[in-house]
Amino acid sequence: MKKKILVARAVFPEVLARLEQHFEVASNQQDEPLTAAQLADQLRDKEGAFTTGGERIDAQLLAAAPALKICANMAVGYNNFDLPAMTARGVLGTNTPDVLTETTADFGFALLMATARRVTESEHFLRAGKWQRWSYDMFAGSDVHGTTLGILGMGRIGQGIARRGAHGFGMAVIYHNRSRLPAATEAQCKARYVSKEELLRTADHLVLVLPYSPESHHAIGAAELALMKPTANLINIARGGIVDDAALAAALRARTIAAAGLDVYEGEPKLHPDLLTVPNVVLTPHIASSTVPTRRAMADLAADNLIGFLVNGKPLTPLNPEVLAKGR
């Protein structure tokens, strides 16, 4: 008899078909996000869940899902998982690292450049029919080449951004991370480790790529923004909640920093209303990993984790492998 799984959001039909070869699948191809109560109800009799960052897996949900053995997240970030609670109940969590690294780093750079060169602001101006004549300072922005790129959070994606900045744009790269990288990795990225304060004070473009956790909540708030140069740009492709969005909107309005590029927001898909009214911000809807090949690779990896674990006992990218050691 096939094991039962839930695919909590719509996914590529080919990936769903592959899962259906192995499992009895309840799917959500109509793609209405499930409430916590609906998710708990759906997971009551399921052994596996294919989740996205929008499904919160916590102790309360786990208590309602006694058969659950694995939640395979189609995301590299997993702050929607209460991993200690999952481990305590012997539920494996998996994510999708590596397959999205270069695509996400590309997007970090796209957002950095769009922000520095005021691409969306100038497009809005043009579309609104306001372009009557050329002028010498029209949408004059910030240079990218030869400036200082700061990276907060130097994991795989941060390193990808550093390489692009150093090797492609001749930028001086500085970074801050919980732990310093090995010298060989620093050399590959041409990146210099600095304190968080030096990073904030020195970067011309500061890119946030750190995971969200209670420790990184509002890692960039009013005090940190106040340390940044008035000419600096801030890019957040990490997670909502790492930046205090109200403080950022105030800094953008007061122009104590030049501009921001944001792909993630506190409480998304809702945005702080002030972010919608300041002109010097580029806003995108959490799409940093969204290319067709990469989203497909992420979906395939999440599916492979479900098949690998529930069919063959071998998940590919476990987050809490201690669950496997317990031999559940």
Ligand code: GLV
């Ligand atoms: C996207 O935000 C991810 O974590 O993959």
